[in-house]
Amino acid sequence: MLNQNEMLHINKEGWNKVADQFFAGSFDTLGYGSYAPTEEQLNLLGDIKDRVVLEVGCGSGHTLEYLAKRGARELWGVDMSSKQIETAQEVVSPLNTPVTLIESPMEDIPGLPMNYFDIALSVYALGWTVDLPKTLHTIYNSLKSGGVFVFSWEHPIHSVVEYNNEQLQFRRSYVAEGSERHDSWRGTPIIMHNRKISTFINALITTGFIIDQVVEDSCVADDDSVSPAKWYSGTKARLIPSTLIIQCHKPR
Numbered sequence: 001m002l003n004q005n006e007m008l009h010i011n012k013e014g015w016n017k018v019a020d021q022f023f024a025g026s027f028d029t030l031g032y033g034s035y036a037p038t039e040e041q042l043n044l045l046g047d048i049k050d051r052v053v054l055e056v057g058c059g060s061g062h063t064l065e066y067l068a069k070r071g072a073r074e075l076w077g078v079d080m081s082s083k084q085i086e087t088a089q090e091v092v093s094p095l096n097t098p099v100t101l102i103e104s105p106m107e108d109i110p111g112l113p114m115n116y117f118d119i120a121l122s123v124y125a126l127g128w129t130v131d132l133p134k135t136l137h138t139i140y141n142s143l144k145s146g147g148v149f150v151f152s153w154e155h156p157i158h159s160v161v162e163y164n165n166e167q168l169q170f171r172r173s174y175v176a177e178g179s180e181r182h183d184s185w186r187g188t189p190i191i192m193h194n195r196k197i198s199t200f201i202n203a204l205i206t207t208g209f210i211i212d213q214v215v216e217d218s219c220v221a222d223d224d225s226v227s228p229a230k231w232y233s234g235t236k237a238r239l240i241p242s243t244l245i246i247q248c249h250k251p252r
């Protein structure tokens with residue numbers, strides 16, 4: 001059984017290796033995930049103009065650029081992959097908006113100010129945490145009272161179902177939680193964490209967040225032709241949402 005530091009070490013190495021595969025991004029739309037509604041459709045963040053925004057698991061920095069272009073006053077991005085932070089640095093350096101990048105695990109972020117952010121955002125990164133309650137406390141403490149937190153993550157039911165022999169089948173239990181080692185995720189070992197939807201929701205409530213909206217919608221084009229054998233496909237998304245999105249806030 002690996003301890004949290006060992007898991008973080010494996011995942012940091014893994015993310016440094018696969019970072020190149022995640023460098024693409026749109027600066028015009030804020031996507032919450034494959035087949036998920038976008039920020040333009042949902043408006044969960046509210047007005048970005050003049051807001052101080054934290055992105056947890058900022059990856060290559062394209063969301064930070066999106067936020068800067070919408071008038072954010074100040075941006076902070078945190079990611080534990082040095083490769084991702086390096087690319088994010090290149091992406092944000094031409095921007096006029098001040099951006100602070102921190103290379104750190106999201107569980108405990110040195111130098112993160114308390115009661116400072118209007119908005120915290122995390123796109124497909126929160127579920128990588130090795131300690132969900134600790135990460136949520138870190139985010140909660142960094143927000144001003146009334147501050148909004150929005151995150152997206154692969155829908156926990158989508159994660160347990162795969163396409164096999166022309167059928168969707170359970171690949172593992174939905175209710176059994178815990179860490180799972182994948183020896184060749186995109187060609188590298190990585191540790192993923194299996195959590196139910198209620199685990200995310202209850203952890204938010206225990207931390208003190210007020211939940212405002214839970215989004216489980218799928219947006220599939222009529223002419224979607226992605227093979228159902230792919231991990232994300234229209235066929236699967238018509239049956240199970242690919243992405244879970246939660247909007248919550250720190251009470252005033």
Ligand SMILES: C[S@@+](CC[C@H](N)C(=O)[O-])C[C@H]1O[C@@H](n2cnc3c(N)ncnc32)[C@H](O)[C@@H]1O
Binds near residue numbers: 008059079105106129
């Ligand atoms: C799927 S990528 C998402 C990146 C970005 N938000 C995007 O939408 O492109 C997940 C990111 O989480 C980062 N990550 C994984 N585990 C982390 C942890 N425990 N602490 C901080 N960052 C982590 C990875 O390095 C990676 O950049």
